Amino acid sequence: MAAVEPLIVVRDVVNRFGAQVVHDGVSFEVMPGEVFGIVGGSGSGKSVLLRTLLGLRQPDAGSVAIEGREVTAMDDRELRDVKRRYGVTFQHGALFTSLTVAENVTLPVAEVLDLDEASLAQLLELRLRMVGLPLEAAAKHPAQLSGGMVKRVALARALALDPKIVFLDEPTAGLDPIAASAFDELVLYLRDSLHLTIVMVTHDLDTLMRTCDRVAVLVDRKVIVDTLEGIVANEHPWIRHYFHGGRGRAMRAAQEDGRGA
Amino acid sequence: MSFNAHFDRSAARLVLKGDCGMAEAPVLATALAAVRSAEPGTLRVEIGGRLDIGPSWLLRALVVELRGAGRHVEIEGRMPEHLRYLDEVASRDVGSMPDFGRATFADRFAAFGGALRRRVASWYEALMFGGRLLESAGTAWRSLKRLRVPSVVRHMHETGVQAIPVVAVIALLISVISAYIGAQQLRPFGAEIYTVDLVTIGVLRELGVLLTAIMVAGRTGSAYAAELGVMKLNDEVDALEAMGMNPYEVLVLPRVVALVLVMPLLTVVADFMGLAGGALLTSYLIDLPWSQFVMRLDSSIGDTTFWAGMVKAPVFGLLIALTGTLRGLQVRESSRELGRLTTVAVVQSIFLVIFADALFAIYFLELDF
Numbered sequence: 001m002a003a004v005e006p007l008i009v010v011r012d013v014v015n016r017f018g019a020q021v022v023h024d025g026v027s028f029e030v031m032p033g034e035v036f037g038i039v040g041g042s043g044s045g046k047s048v049l050l051r052t053l054l055g056l057r058q059p060d061a062g063s064v065a066i067e068g069r070e071v072t073a074m075d076d077r078e079l080r081d082v083k084r085r086y087g088v089t090f091q092h093g094a095l096f097t098s099l100t101v102a103e104n105v106t107l108p109v110a111e112v113l114d115l116d117e118a119s120l121a122q123l124l125e126l127r128l129r130m131v132g133l134p135l136e137a138a139a140k141h142p143a144q145l146s147g148g149m150v151k152r153v154a155l156a157r158a159l160a161l162d163p164k165i166v167f168l169d170e171p172t173a174g175l176d177p178i179a180a181s182a183f184d185e186l187v188l189y190l191r192d193s194l195h196l197t198i199v200m201v202t203h204d205l206d207t208l209m210r211t212c213d214r215v216a217v218l219v220d221r222k223v224i225v226d227t228l229e230g231i232v233a234n235e236h237p238w239i240r241h242y243f244h245g246g247r248g249r250a251m252r253a254a255q256e257d258g259r260g261a
Numbered sequence: 262m263s264f265n266a267h268f269d270r271s272a273a274r275l276v277l278k279g280d281c282g283m284a285e286a287p288v289l290a291t292a293l294a295a296v297r298s299a300e301p302g303t304l305r306v307e308i309g310g311r312l313d314i315g316p317s318w319l320l321r322a323l324v325v326e327l328r329g330a331g332r333h334v335e336i337e338g339r340m341p342e343h344l345r346y347l348d349e350v351a352s353r354d355v356g357s358m359p360d361f362g363r364a365t366f367a368d369r370f371a372a373f374g375g376a377l378r379r380r381v382a383s384w385y386e387a388l389m390f391g392g393r394l395l396e397s398a399g400t401a402w403r404s405l406k407r408l409r410v411p412s413v414v415r416h417m418h419e420t421g422v423q424a425i426p427v428v429a430v431i432a433l434l435i436s437v438i439s440a441y442i443g444a445q446q447l448r449p450f451g452a453e454i455y456t457v458d459l460v461t462i463g464v465l466r467e468l469g470v471l472l473t474a475i476m477v478a479g480r481t482g483s484a485y486a487a488e489l490g491v492m493k494l495n496d497e498v499d500a501l502e503a504m505g506m507n508p509y510e511v512l513v514l515p516r517v518v519a520l521v522l523v524m525p526l527l528t529v530v531a532d533f534m535g536l537a538g539g540a541l542l543t544s545y546l547i548d549l550p551w552s553q554f555v556m557r558l559d560s561s562i563g564d565t566t567f568w569a570g571m572v573k574a575p576v577f578g579l580l581i582a583l584t585g586t587l588r589g590l591q592v593r594e595s596s597r598e599l600g601r602l603t604t605v606a607v608v609q610s611i612f613l614v615i616f617a618d619a620l621f622a623i624y625f626l627e628l629d630f
Contacts, residue, residue, distance in 0.1 A: 084284075098597030113283065119290040119319055125358055126318040129350045139359040143594040162283045162313045193346045194314065 005068070007032045007165060007197050008053065013062035015048050022048050024221040025062070032164075035191055035198045035211045040218030041238065046201045047091075049218065050169055053199065054088060055079050066165070084112060086165040087158025091173060094154065095142040101128075101153050102138040108160045127156040132186060148179035155186070166190075168200040172207045184210045205243075217242075264310070266292035273301040280310040289316050293323050301332070308338040317341035321351075383591070390587045394517070397510040412515035413522075420481040421523030425530055427480070428473050432531035435472055436464050436538035444546045453547040457539065457554060458561040464535030465562060470524075470570045471618055473531045474577035477524065478610040482585040485516055486606035489589025490599040498590070513590075517582040524578030525571055532570065565630050573621050577614045584610040 006029035015023040022045035030036045040046050051057040053064055055071040064071045066082060074082065095104050105127050106120050115123075128135055131152040142150060151171060158166055171187070172180035184207050190196050202208055208215065209228065216225045219238045226234065232243050264285040265278040275296055281289055296304065304327060312320065321344065324334050341347075364372070401407040443459040489512060492498050501508045536558070543549045549557070588606035592599050624630075 097595035109283070114287045115290055116294065119286070119293075121358070122319055122322050123286075123315055126315065126347075126350070129353055129355060130314075132353070133355065135356045135358045141595065160283075162315050193349075194343065 004031060006030060007067060008199070009063075009065040010053070011063045011065075013049075013052060013059045013064065015045065015052060015057070015059050021221055023052075023059070023218075023223075026218075026221075026223045027062075028216050028223055028225045030165075030197060030199055031214075032197050033191065033195050034213040035187065035200065037208050037212035037215040038199065038201045038218065039203070039208060039215060039242070041242075044218040045221075046218060047169065050167060050199075050201050054086075054167060055083065084108075084161055085163055086167060087155075087161070087163040088167045089151065089154040089158050089169060089171060091170040092150075095150060095157070097142050099141075100138065101133075101140050101142070101145070104142070104153060105138075105156045105160055108157065112161065123160070127159055130159060130190070131156045132182075146179075147174050148176075148183065151175065151183060152186075159190075163196070165197045165199065168198060168202075170202055170204075171200055172202065172204045177206070180204060180207065181210070183207075187211050264288055268292050268295045268299070270295075270299050270301075273304050275304060275306045276309070277307065277312070278309040280312075281316040282313040283315045286316050286319065289319060293319060296323060297326075301327075303333040304335070306334065306336045308336065308341065310339065312341040312343075314343050314347070317343050318347055321347055325351075386591060387587055390590065391583075393507075393509045394513055394583075397507050397514055401510055401514055407510060408518070409511065409515045412511075413519045416516050416519030417523050420477065420484075420520055421526055424477060424480055424523075424527060428476055428527050428531050429534045431472050431476055432464070432469055432534040433538040435468050436460050436535040437542050439463055439468070440539050440542035441546065444543070454549070454557065456543055456547060457549070457557040460539030460543070461536060461558050461562055462566060464539065464570075465532055465566050466569045467618070469531040469535050470528045470573050470577065471614070473524065473527045473574070474581065474614045475611055477520070477527065477578070478581045478607055478614060481520060482581045482610040483603050483607045485582065485585030486589040486592075486603040487599065489513075489586055490592035490602060493590060493592045494594075494596070494599065508590075513586045516586055517579065520578040520582035521575045522578075524581075525574040528571060528574040532567070569625055569630055573618065576617060576621075580613045580617060581610040584613060 008030035010026060010028050013023050013026045014021070026049065038046055038049060048057065052059050053066075053071075055064070055074070059072060063073065066086070069078075069082060071079065071082060095101075096107070099107065102124055106124050109115065109123060110120060124138065125135060128138060133149060133152050133156065137145065137149060137153070142153070145153065155166075155168075155171075158168075168187070172183050175183060187198060187200075188211055191198055198211075200207075200212070212228055214225060214227050215231045216223050217231060217234075217236075217239055219236060224231070224234065224236065224239070231239060234240070263279055264281045265276075266281075266289050267276045267278075268274070269276065275292060277289070277292075279285075304324075306320070306324070320341070324336070327334050401409075440456055440460045443456040444453055447453050447455050447459075489498070492512070498508050498512070501511055540551055540554045543554055544551060585606045588602040588609070592602050
């Protein structure tokens with residue numbers, strides 16, 4: 001285990017907007033093949049942290065390295081190259097509403113690679129199958145899809161270039177429990193069968209409990225990283241409240257019941 | 262090691278060397294296409310490196326295809342690690358790919374019918390829009406609170422006060438152009454003094470108000486359509502309606518009222534700047550002193566010249582505001598619709614303004630106004 005190099009290394013990242021400091025020395029590592037959750041209260045800077053990891057935002061101090069290459073010290077061209085090695089889904093899907101599902105999923109491939117129509121069609125079918133979408137959805141426009149399908153199409157688009165890392169921003173927000181748990185299953189399945197590394201920002205305790213190996217909690221402008229069990233046992237008042245407040249307790253009780261039975 | 266795919270036709274051998282990720286997929290696809298077109302009786306695939314998921318899928322598709330046709334396919338070397346996963350994925354029953362092929366005659370006929378239906382629906386929507394706006398205007402008329410004065414004032418500021426610089430510059434420039442051409446054309450007849458008539462009558466009756474309307478259509482018509490369109494996409498219009506507020510009263514009416522009030526004011530600015538430009542150019546081109554210009558101006562224009570331009574201003578304002586807000590409220594579903602309808606709003610409002618101007622011209626001629 002010790003020999004495994006971390007895939008993402010975040011060192012002392014500081015982010016501030018004017019006088020307001022969002023992150024004050026945030027450091028953590030993401031190991032290959034793990035599902036890494038990022039949680040925090042509203043306004044604790046989860047999305048800002050994700051944007052920093054993606055190289056969409058320059059931190060005010062500190063560094064982010066993906067696969068040993070420093071994202072924060074790259075020129076635009078190198079950064080573009082690295083960006084092709086990871087996939088991202090955004091909170092609301094961020095599908096291009098004027099394109100069909102097929103065009104959405106094919107876009108990153110057709111943009112970067114010089115492939116013939118037949119191969120593009122085959123790859124489209126692969127990605128749709130990978131995320132468990134019915135193939136006839138390919139001809140539809142995003143406005144005709146349900147929330148769960150939008151998230152799946154977004155994931156299919158994120159997977160289009162065979163990324164090593166997938167970043168998911170609130171992947172289950174706005175989904176009904178059945179669709180959300182199906183999405184959790186999908187994430188775990190992809191991780192197990194393809195050895196993807198998944199970093200997800202989430203508010204969904206259910207998803208967090210089911211999928212994440214390790215969790216980073218953003219509190220007091222810092223980050224606390226631990227395994228799921230470690231985080232649940234953490235004494236920090238906000239974390240206690242998060243996991244042991246009404247919703248968290250009910251959830252954990254249900255889970256323990258499930259294990260006992 | 263860089264990836265290399267080579268199909269040896271005589272030996273029916275496909276040799277893959279090196280690791281193949283998505284970036285190398287085009288190389289692989291070319292080799293696979295060569296295999297397909299050669300239609301070999303048997304095929305031996307030698308794999309020398311790792312294949313990523315996408316490339317493995319492309320290779321797998323070819324192998325499945327050949328085996329399906331009864332050909333013998335052998336795979337040697339390093340088996341793609343994702344093959345089991347891909348077999349599992351391929352066995353899922355998720356229906357078949359939709360047909361993206363060419364449109365049949367029936368499709369085209371259906372598309373034509375759909376376009377026709379949408380056009381009729383759009384007219385119907387315009388009628389509904391007019392009706393609901395009149396209805397809310399009818400009730401709003403009776404109380405200042407419902408007329409939403411703060412909102413009207415805000416829109417007057419945005420569409421009027423902020424438009425003054427651009428309208429002023431455009432009016433100045435257009436009068437400079439017409440004075441310049443007028444002076445040049447009239448000089449051979451020794452009738453340069455009529456340049457003053459040309460500029461003043463032209464600016465006051467037509468150019469001032471028309472150019473202002475076109476500028477406002479570009480500035481405000483598009484802004485109205487885009488603002489309301491984004492609100493529509495964000496469900497803000499539905500939110501208003503759900504709170505028991507009338508979106509026509511809250512969103513549309515203030516914008517329309519503001520523009521109807523602002524257009525005449527902008528036209529005054531344009532007229533003034535146009536006359537100033539004319540005076541400047543005539544003093545420069547035909548050495549006419551300012552005092553002479555004013556005297557000439559006084560005798561050249563009639564009592565109604567100024568008003569012939571001015572009465573058109575609120576009408577143009579109304580047309581632009583109605584088109585912009587109507588198109589904005591028609592946005593639904595996608596960002597492409599937003600762009601399309603914003604364009605439609607600008608083009609249609611300019612068209613309507615010019616069309617109305619033509620009607621005014623005929624009307625004034627008959628009326629001897």
